[in-house]
Amino acid sequence: MGLQSYLALARKSLLALGMSFLPLSSAWAHVTVHPQEAPAGSYTKLTFRVPHGCDGSPTKRLRVQIPEGFVSVKPMVHPLWKIETVKRPLKTPYESHGKMITETVAEVIWSGGSLPDGLMDEFSISAKLPDRPGEVIPIPVIQECEKGVHRWIQVAQPGEDPKSLPEPAPLLKLTGGGGGQSHGHGTR
């Protein structure tokens, strides 16, 4: 083995070492939901944190898909951003405050603003979480930028390391013993 091949080996090892840090470095830079745990069946404020743009490009639009079972969804007012909701019919309509609720929010869209890559922002909704304690629910988010898009929609398959996903969906864990009755609202 000549000096050259040692050098080549060294170069390769360095590259491999560098690559092994890549997933770590990006782990804190995903779009995430806060809190990451909430009582099942409770009314909770969920905040989506957008820590960066798309490769330097400012964020122009954020779309959050509301998972099945989330009801009474209300986006929080967000100055300078336009807020839209997309509705879908409920499979099992329910009564709330004497009204039949037949549809629910399927998607919340924030648009019309511009969030530079160097700044961060948070987008919030409140919702009644499904009463399924112990479940971990992915909430897919699409971050559209002036140039490019991040689809935070990946869910780890069985046997797959969630940390290895380049664009994981924010995860919300439902904890047991929720305050489902605290507001006296009807359950599903």
Add this chain to the structure above:
Amino acid sequence: MSRPRRVFAGIWAGILGLLLWTAGIPPAFAHASLLSTFPEDGAVLQEAPTQVRLVFNEPVQLTQLQVLDGNGQVLPLENLVSRGEALQGDLPQGIPEGVYLVSWRAISADSHPVSGSFVFQVGAADPELVQAVRAAQGRKRDPLYWPLVGVRWGIYLGSLFVVGVLGWWRLLQGRSSVLGANGIELSVRASGTESFKAWAFVAAWLTLSLTLVAFGLHLAQLYPHLNGQKLLSVMLSPYGWGTGLRLVGLGVLIWACEGGAAWASSVGSVLVIGSFLPIGHALTSEYPAGTMALLGLHLAGSAFWLGGLWGLERLLSREAPPYPSVGIIQRFSDVATWAVPGLILAGMGMAGIHGGWDWDHPYGRYLWAKLLIVLMMVGLGAHNKFRLVPALRQGGQAVGRLLRQIVRLELVGLILVLALTSFLVAQAPPGQERSSPAEPSCQEELSWPEGSLSLRILPCRPGNNRVQVEVKKIPAQELNLAFSLPERGIPPLRRQMLPKKPGQFAVENVPLASGGEWQIEVRLLISDFEERRGHIRVVL
């Protein structure tokens, strides 16, 4: 007399012309053909390649793969892999600029040794140097090629001659017993049959020896790599079986010539003809059984023709008017009327199965040359049958002499046809090259509960590749592929595609720079918020 002379001269000129022309047909590889190589022959590469790779039209067993630099130094090859039709080996890292010669030897599926070489260049192009290296290699390329062609010719000629002459002797015997009953000149013909048997005896021994020589030459081609295991594998291959069968058949025929049992000559003939069936391209063709049957008919017809012509020549040289054997000649002529067209049709059918009638291919050109010579001979034979043989019945020495000359000419033509055949079988038929894909491609599938995806890489060689993806049963919005080669530390190379047509994706020029096991990460977006993922591994 002058008109037939001119006809002869014309025919001779035609045959000579054909031969000169066939001499210019380049010899191709026997049996297994090299479809592609990396680097390609004559390629000029800017960067040093990391491996060499050969792809054949059929599975081969590699016995030697050598890379020589400009000074004739052998470069060490590592990780030699032989996967069916493809062979590859890793070159040392960063070989310097210069001309490199790759030479290889392998044993094809039917156990024929094949060999060849190609040249590539790293750095600036230097056509003169390439020419020099190529020429130096060309001179020493397979020294056993010509001896083998010669020996093969001898074996064809000898085998068909023995089978044909013994068949002819039977024909003659049947005739002489009839004649004998009439009590005419039995003794003359009896001595004639003895001489036929003597010729057959000598030819059988010669052919037997040549068969052994050919076997020895084939083994010699393997020489530096020959060991007990290889010897056994050659002996148990179709080629080995054929050789064994031929030796047994010739032995039985020798015994028949020495007055063996009555069945000996027919059994020996069947064995000898049968010994050719498993060798060559019949087994690897698309319809092995049909091709082998056609080959059997073709060989039996050829044997009859060769033995018959020779027997006719002997008879005519011995006899004078009023030609007592004219009945035998008539009988030969009658049998030949269906046997010769039959053998030609069988041969054409066989060539058709091989897809051999292709003018652009050496095989096709040999085939056309062969057919042309044979058709000329058929013309002569028809002339014999319809003009000369009836005239011979009337007697007349001139007719007899002319017939003998034509028969001699036909014999020479037949021997030339056999020589052409010994070249022909050294070529891989174009059909067998076409039957396997000209470009190897890697195709892999991924499936999910709701649908599947198939990914294809072309040409599946280190370098720029085209990647095609077809998605079935699921709506596909967008496809993301990430190519990485962890074993070489090549980080993911990402490609994003939108469908060209529903479910169809393609991307050009993906630089899969190096050989090895590439990992392809597939992300298929099936709705705004949903994707399907999977991993594909492809070995380049």
